[in-house]
Amino acid sequence: MTEYLSLPIDDESAERMRAGGLRLHLVDTSDGAAFGHWLEADSRGFHQPRPSAESLAAQIRGLADRRTTGVYDDSAADSASPVATVSSWLARLTVPGGTDTSAWAISAVTVASTHRRRGIASAMLTAELRTARRLGVAVAILTVSEATIYGRFGFAPSVFAADWKINTRKAKWAGPAASGRIHMVPLERAREDGQAIMERIRLNGPGEIDLRGHLWDRLFGLAGDPDRKKLLRAVRYDDADGVPQGFAIYSFTQPNPDFSAQTLNVEYLATATDDAYVGLWHYLLEIDLVSTVAAPLRRVDEPMVWQLTDFRSAKKDDEQDHLWTRILDVKGALEARRYRAPCRIALEVSDPLGFAHGRFLLDVAADGTGVVSPLDGEAPDGAAAVALGVAELGALYLGGVSAAVLERAGRITELRPGSADAIDAAFRSAVAPWLSIWF
CATH class of the missing domain: 3.40.630.30 (Gcn5-related N-acetyltransferase (GNAT))
Known part of the structure; x- marks a missing residue:
């Protein structure tokens, strides 16, 4: 069995749910009845029609390889159906430089209207991030239906799309x-x-x-x-x-x-x-x-x-954020991609959830490869230096968001003049990042 399917449920989030009279549970996707209830709850959460028997059977077959989690209220009238859902899997994310890296793809995040404001979404998402780190994954990704939820968990838009x-x-x-x-x-x-x-x-x-x-x-x-x-x-x-x-x-x-x-x-x-x-x-x-x-x-x-x-x-009928990115491991994420110009960049990263918090030095060689090391003391002479949040680092990661724009917006602080421009020279992609689907 794939490791991420069998990894136990996150203890910290499970305890948070137990304290509120709820149960965080990993769904066995080989159990057609239990998985079917979860899929119907997922459809309900996005206000979609109840899936037909044929559609439900196809989803049970096609989505069995995802890690499927639900929050259950055993005191509810329909206790077999979760009151909240989330699913995830290991995806290959293309990064600048014609290569890819493993990413934790998160999808199907719903909370029933009967159970809002009970900390359920927070418990589920932090559980997903901790699970990804236990698996050694450096980046988490998702596409979002609402843009106001995920920033507080360290995600930021990194890929945009147009209609x-x-x-x-x-x-x-x-x-x-x-x-x-x-x-x-x-x-x-x-x-x-x-x-x-x-x-x-x-x-x-x-x-x-x-x-x-x-x-x-x-x-x-x-x-x-x-x-x-x-x-x-x-x-x-x-x-x-x-x-x-x-x-x-x-x-x-x-x-x-x-x-x-x-x-x-x-x-x-x-x-x-x-x-x-x-x-x-x-x-x-x-x-x-x-x-x-x-x-x-x-x-x-x-x-x-x-x-x-x-x-x-x-005409662009609509242009909006599409893929949101969350850095979990600064060294793993930054060393997975390639860069357009050699540079030295000191990064002071703040992460309230603690996954990526720290001071790092990125050294980029002439061939575009980068090496990240811990930074103690002052940034080396000649290095660019910025302070930024983990969300801002995620926005920059795929090369489609300008560090200079984030600096002007007050989202990045230059610790040395010209550092935002230096980041753009190295980080920006020649091709605008693009994700061709929703997930």
């Missing part, structure tokens, strides 16, 4: 011509072909995680809501040599009586080459009977905008 809308009646293609061709493929074939493509591109930019199991099947409508599959279409892009280099999944909605003004929804698009990117976007933007292409959860800096004759035909 794009393109008016196809104004947008005319001005980019290069693709050299390959588009193929219509069944969803199951797209899923199979897409695995090899994703494995090639996952390390191309920071912020992505490995997509497998339920997360991967969900993209193609092969897990979760069975009705969603009926709406999806898939195409694959092959280069001039016939090698698959990208795929797209999309659907249509008709928001008004005009059948020729449908909206094409880009459910997912992945490309391994610039040529495939050109080919797929060109195809999607010129499908007949479509007036709008909606592409949610895309990069904030899509090159597609620069491949249209009318720059204003593509």
